[in-house]
Amino acid sequence: MTTPSLISNFEVLFTPQLPPGFPAAVENIVETVVKGYFLTISNISDQAFVFQLGFHCNTNPSPASPTRTLASAVAFLDDQLTGATELFSASSDGTDFYANVTIQAKGTVLLGILPAFFSMATGQFVAPTIEARGWVDILLPALHSGFRYNAQSPDPVPVIVTAEQRLTFLPASGEPGSVVESQSAFALPLAGGGSEILVPAAPSYIMPFPIPVPPGPLPPHPLPPGQQQ
Numbered sequence: 001m002t003t004p005s006l007i008s009n010f011e012v013l014f015t016p017q018l019p020p021g022f023p024a025a026v027e028n029i030v031e032t033v034v035k036g037y038f039l040t041i042s043n044i045s046d047q048a049f050v051f052q053l054g055f056h057c058n059t060n061p062s063p064a065s066p067t068r069t070l071a072s073a074v075a076f077l078d079d080q081l082t083g084a085t086e087l088f089s090a091s092s093d094g095t096d097f098y099a100n101v102t103i104q105a106k107g108t109v110l111l112g113i114l115p116a117f118f119s120m121a122t123g124q125f126v127a128p129t130i131e132a133r134g135w136v137d138i139l140l141p142a143l144h145s146g147f148r149y150n151a152q153s154p155d156p157v158p159v160i161v162t163a164e165q166r167l168t169f170l171p172a173s174g175e176p177g178s179v180v181e182s183q184s185a186f187a188l189p190l191a192g193g194g195s196e197i198l199v200p201a202a203p204s205y206i207m208p209f210p211i212p213v214p215p216g217p218l219p220p221h222p223l224p225p226g227q228q229q
Contacts, residue, residue, distance in 0.1 A: 047105050168182075
C-alpha cells in the first residue's frame with residue numbers, strides 16, 4: 001500500500017461562528033460564515049499525470065452526518081461547477097472522498113470546494129448547518145488497463161501546491177441574500193512546510209479475478225496410463 005503525501009487540513013463551513021447554546025443576545029451579534037477550501041496544483045513535469053486527491057473528513061460524531069462531510073459541498077475544477085458528490089467518489093462510511101484530477105505537462109489547476117448553502121436543483125438557500133473539516137492528501141494512482149493497473153511513474157513526481165481558505169461573513173441571521181459583512185482569505189500551512197511536494201506513485205499490479213468452478217462435486221481426476229484399474 002502506497003502512502004499518499006499530506007497537503008494540509010481543510011474546513012468547509014456554512015454555520016454560525018458560535019455553537020448552539022449561547023444566550024440569544026450573544027448569538028445575534030455573531031456572524032454566520034461561508035468558508036471554502038481552494039487548492040492550486042502545478043504539475044512541473046514534462047508529461048501529464050492523473051493525481052488522486054483524498055479528502056478525509058472528521059468522524060466525530062460517528063457515523064458522520066452528511067452535513068459534516070463533503071456530501072454537503074459543491075466543487076469546481078477551474079471553471080466547471082459541479083456537486084462534490086459528482087466530482088468525488090466516497091468511501092463506504094461516507095467520510096473519505098476521492099477525486100482523480102488530470103494535470104497536463106507544465107499545467108496548473110484550481111480545485112475549489114464550497115459548502116452547498118443553496119440547492120443545485122432549485123437555487124433555494126438552506127439552513128446554515130454545514131460544518132465539514134479534515135485533511136487532504138495526494139497520490140499518483142496506478143491506471144487501469146485491461147487486467148492490469150499500470151504505475152504512472154517509477155519515481156515520486158514533484159508538484160507545487162497552494163492551499164487557502166476563503167471566507168464570506170453574513171449577518172447572524174445567516175440569510176445569504178442579505179448584505180455581506182466582510183470577506184477574507186488566508187493561506188494554510190502545508191504539511192511538509194514548503195509548497196513543493198513529491199507525490200508517490202502506486203506500483204503496477206494485476207487485478208485478481210476468481211477462477212470459475214462448476215457447481216456440484218468435481219469429477220474424479222483421471223489416473224495416468226498404467227495406473228488405471
